[in-house]
Every structure is written in structure tokens, then in C-alpha cells.
Amino acid sequence: MSHFVRYLQLGIEHVLPLGYDHVLFIVALFLLNSKLKTAFIQCTLFTIAHSLTLALAIFDFINIPTQVIETAIAFSIALVAIENLFIPTLNILRLSLVFLFGLLHGLGFANALKEIGIPKSQLIGSLFGFNLGVEIAQLLIILICYISIAYFWKKKDWYQEKLINPLNMIIACTALVIGIQRLLN
Numbered sequence: 001m002s003h004f005v006r007y008l009q010l011g012i013e014h015v016l017p018l019g020y021d022h023v024l025f026i027v028a029l030f031l032l033n034s035k036l037k038t039a040f041i042q043c044t045l046f047t048i049a050h051s052l053t054l055a056l057a058i059f060d061f062i063n064i065p066t067q068v069i070e071t072a073i074a075f076s077i078a079l080v081a082i083e084n085l086f087i088p089t090l091n092i093l094r095l096s097l098v099f100l101f102g103l104l105h106g107l108g109f110a111n112a113l114k115e116i117g118i119p120k121s122q123l124i125g126s127l128f129g130f131n132l133g134v135e136i137a138q139l140l141i142i143l144i145c146y147i148s149i150a151y152f153w154k155k156k157d158w159y160q161e162k163l164i165n166p167l168n169m170i171i172a173c174t175a176l177v178i179g180i181q182r183l184l185n
Contacts, residue, residue, distance in 0.1 A: 003122035004129040011133020028080040034150035049102025057110030074179030076101040081172035
């Protein structure tokens with residue numbers, strides 16, 4: 001198996017099934033307004049940002065302690081879910097936050113990749129494969145959310161109040177608990 005394909009698979013696995021916090025983040029992005037276009041825009045911007053810091057960290061231009069990064073990632077998930085409750089529209093502030101949080105999450109991906117290890121001779125192809133795998137997993141999460149949550153229910157009167165807001169609250173609370181646990185470890 002080529003390094004590219006191996007790291008593509010590792011990128012997918014890092015999100016599905018291993019990256020529960022990453023899944024929460026992508027679901028929270030989707031829950032902004034349950035539109036595929038909005039979710040794909042955010043996801044793409046997020047991917048661009050995390051690709052930058054992932055590469056910078058792999059090449060040792062950035063080095064931040066893992067606990068700091070992982071704690072901040074958890075709190076970023078909570079912030080996105082909370083923002084969904086108050087500003088359910090895609091705007092420049094939201095896009096800026098998604099980009100900023102993408103930079104942060106890229107550092108988390110870099111820590112995971114450093115643990116796995118990348119052969120120096122295959123660095124670029126492996127990084128590209130891993131990023132592509134992460135993107136595939138993210139798009140799959142968005143499609144699953146759309147089909148299971150929005151497609152059948154988004155036109156119902158109760159959709160926002162009885163389904164989307166509670167899901168955002170659950171994500172926010174879960175992420176806050178994870179963040180506090182990481183902070184205390």
C-alpha cells in the first residue's frame with residue numbers, strides 16, 4: 001500500500017471513528033443552519049486552515065504543548081455550538097472563527113501525526129493523503145447529518161426549537177466537560 005493511501009486511510013480514521021471531538025465540531029458547524037452549502041463552505045475553510053498549521057507543526061515551525069491544544073479544541077467546539085444558538089447565520093464573524101479554530105485543530109492533527117510518524121521521504125504525499133482523508137470524513141459527517149436530521153425535518157415548525165437547539169446545547173455541554181477534564185489533567 002502506498003504512503004498516500006495509508007495516510008488517506010489514517011486521516012479518515014482519525015475522524016471516524018477515533019475523533020469524537022472532531023465529529024462534534026463538524027456536527028456543530030452543520031447545525032448552524034442545516035444547509036449543505038453553508039456546511040460545505042465552513043468545512044472547506046476549516047480544512048484550509050487546519051492544513052496550514054498541520055504542515056507548519058509537522059515541519060516544526062510551531063510547537064505548542066498537546067494539553068493546551070486539546071483543551072482549546074474542546075472549548076472551540078463549545079463556542080461554535082453556543083454561537084449557533086444566538087447567531088444562526090453564516091457571516092464574516094462565523095467564517096473568521098471557523099478559520100481560527102481550523103488553525104487550532106490543525107495543531108491537534110499534527111500531534112496525532114507525530115505520534116504515528118511520517119517518513120521524511122514521503123512527507124508531502126503523506127500530509128496530502130492525511131488531509132484528504134480528514135476532508136472525506138468531514139464531508140461524510142455533513143452528509144449523514146443532512147440526511148438524518150435536516151432532509152426530513154427542517155421544514156417542521158418544531159425543527160429549530162425541539163431538535164437543533166437541544167443538539168447544540170448537548171454539544172456545548174459535552175465539549176465543556178471534555179475541556180474541563182483536559183484542563184484538569
